Amino acid sequence: MHGRSRRTDEGSDELFFGPFRRIVKARLKQPLAGAQWSGITTRLAERLLETGAVDAVLTMKPDPEDRWRPVPTIVTQASDMKDCRGMRMGYAPLLALLEPAAVAGHKRLAVIGIPCQIYALRALEEELGLDRLYVIGTPCSDNTTTENFHSFLSLMAERPETVSYLEFRADYHVEMRFDDGSQQEIPFLKLPLSKLPGDFFPLTCRTCVDYTNSLADITVGYMGGEGEQWLIVRNDRGEELLSLLGEEVQTNPVGSRGQRHKHVIGFLRNVERAAGGLPLRSMPDFMRPIVAWLMPRIGPKGQEFARARVEMKAVETVLHLRHAMPNKMKNMVPDHVWTLVEKYGLTRRNGE
Numbered sequence: 001m002h003g004r005s006r007r008t009d010e011g012s013d014e015l016f017f018g019p020f021r022r023i024v025k026a027r028l029k030q031p032l033a034g035a036q037w038s039g040i041t042t043r044l045a046e047r048l049l050e051t052g053a054v055d056a057v058l059t060m061k062p063d064p065e066d067r068w069r070p071v072p073t074i075v076t077q078a079s080d081m082k083d084c085r086g087m088r089m090g091y092a093p094l095l096a097l098l099e100p101a102a103v104a105g106h107k108r109l110a111v112i113g114i115p116c117q118i119y120a121l122r123a124l125e126e127e128l129g130l131d132r133l134y135v136i137g138t139p140c141s142d143n144t145t146t147e148n149f150h151s152f153l154s155l156m157a158e159r160p161e162t163v164s165y166l167e168f169r170a171d172y173h174v175e176m177r178f179d180d181g182s183q184q185e186i187p188f189l190k191l192p193l194s195k196l197p198g199d200f201f202p203l204t205c206r207t208c209v210d211y212t213n214s215l216a217d218i219t220v221g222y223m224g225g226e227g228e229q230w231l232i233v234r235n236d237r238g239e240e241l242l243s244l245l246g247e248e249v250q251t252n253p254v255g256s257r258g259q260r261h262k263h264v265i266g267f268l269r270n271v272e273r274a275a276g277g278l279p280l281r282s283m284p285d286f287m288r289p290i291v292a293w294l295m296p297r298i299g300p301k302g303q304e305f306a307r308a309r310v311e312m313k314a315v316e317t318v319l320h321l322r323h324a325m326p327n328k329m330k331n332m333v334p335d336h337v338w339t340l341v342e343k344y345g346l347t348r349r350n351g352e
């Protein structure tokens with residue numbers, strides 16, 4: 001779909017983020033209420049429906065009984081896209097909608113999905129016989145069951161049922177919003193991560209090698225956006241999608257600051273312990289406020305933050321898979337992931 005594979009030469013950001021034409025920071029000039037960030041994902045889908053470029057959009061809406069549970073849905077009216085805004089933690093069979101969409105006669109589709117959904121979609125694309133397919137991807141670091149996510153919320157908030165929004169921001173804080181309009185920002189270091197069970201994130205997520213959704217036409221995330229959204233436009237169709245927003249979107253060049261190396265090393269040491277069954281190393285309590293204050297100031301930012309997170313995922317893949325399912329290494333770890341982890345002393349062993 002991009003006409004080529006990623007460039008892997010030294011200094012190319014494609015090694016981290018997959019093939020792209022351009023990467024920009026962006027935001028809707030009029031942010032959409034209820035969206036996870038400014039709502040670029042929703043607006044792209046609305047524009048596709050408004051302009052008649054597609055017959056239907058496949059995406060997720062919240063379960064009416066549980067706002068954190070994603071439910072796959074086929075949207076045919078632009079005005080219905082507003083019900084899908086926001087991020088929900090959980091798995092749901094998005095691609096099971098391909099059959100009902102075909103039965104309904106929809107030949108021009110858009111799909112919004114996380115990397116594992118888009119990977120499967122691309123594998124099926126040829127046999128779907130569609131006239132047109134637009135793929136809007138979001139990055140995904142990790143996902144878990146909605147039940148697990150509720151346990152996490154109950155560790156995070158006194159009244160977890162009132163949490164209406166949660167995001168792991170690129171400034172090393174989790175932002176939570178509540179039904180009464182209040183808001184809380186918690187530094188990563190103060191998160192109750194050591195209280196979560198070792199299998200909180202399943203092995204499939206801990207060994208995922210496509211954080212940035214490299215098979216999408218456009219990836220809409222936030223990780224390199226320094227507080228704004230972060231767009232990876234990957235091919236012609238991605239450019240076509242972004243152009244649908246016209247003057248509604250403001251784009252800016254991405255920035256990059258700091259050095260990721262020692263942060264990735266620190267992460268690697270902790271994953272080595274976790275993969276070996278040892279508890280996550282926790283920092284002495286008196287240090288936490290100091291480091292929590294320092295991180296947003298000294299930690300990598302913008303593109304360098306995004307590179308750090310991709311390298312951390314690559315480190316996790318190698319260490320967790322090597323520990324849990326070593327026989328899968330040779331089929332599940334692509335070459336570029338080895339290139340990413342090489343500088344941290346992780347290299348292919350015999351049979352890998």
Ligand SMILES: Cc1cc2nc3c(=O)[nH]c(=O)nc-3n(C[C@H](O)[C@H](O)[C@H](O)COP(=O)(O)OP(=O)(O)OC[C@H]3O[C@@H](n4cnc5c(N)ncnc54)[C@H](O)[C@@H]3O)c2cc1C
Pocket residue numbers: 034035036037038039040041042043059060061070084085086087088089090091112113114138139140141142143144220221222223224229
């Ligand atoms: C589990 C998960 C982990 C993520 N991790 C990261 C990350 O580490 N870094 C990063 O930059 N971005 C991540 N994202 C994406 C991010 O949360 C925003 O969705 C994205 O930045 C788009 O913002 P927006 O305002 O344009 O979205 P909106 O306009 O609010 O639209 C969000 C879209 O995402 C869909 N969606 C919501 N939940 C799910 C789900 N569980 N599965 C599939 N689709 C869903 C909605 O149906 C909606 O169409 C993650 C998303 C998910 C679902």
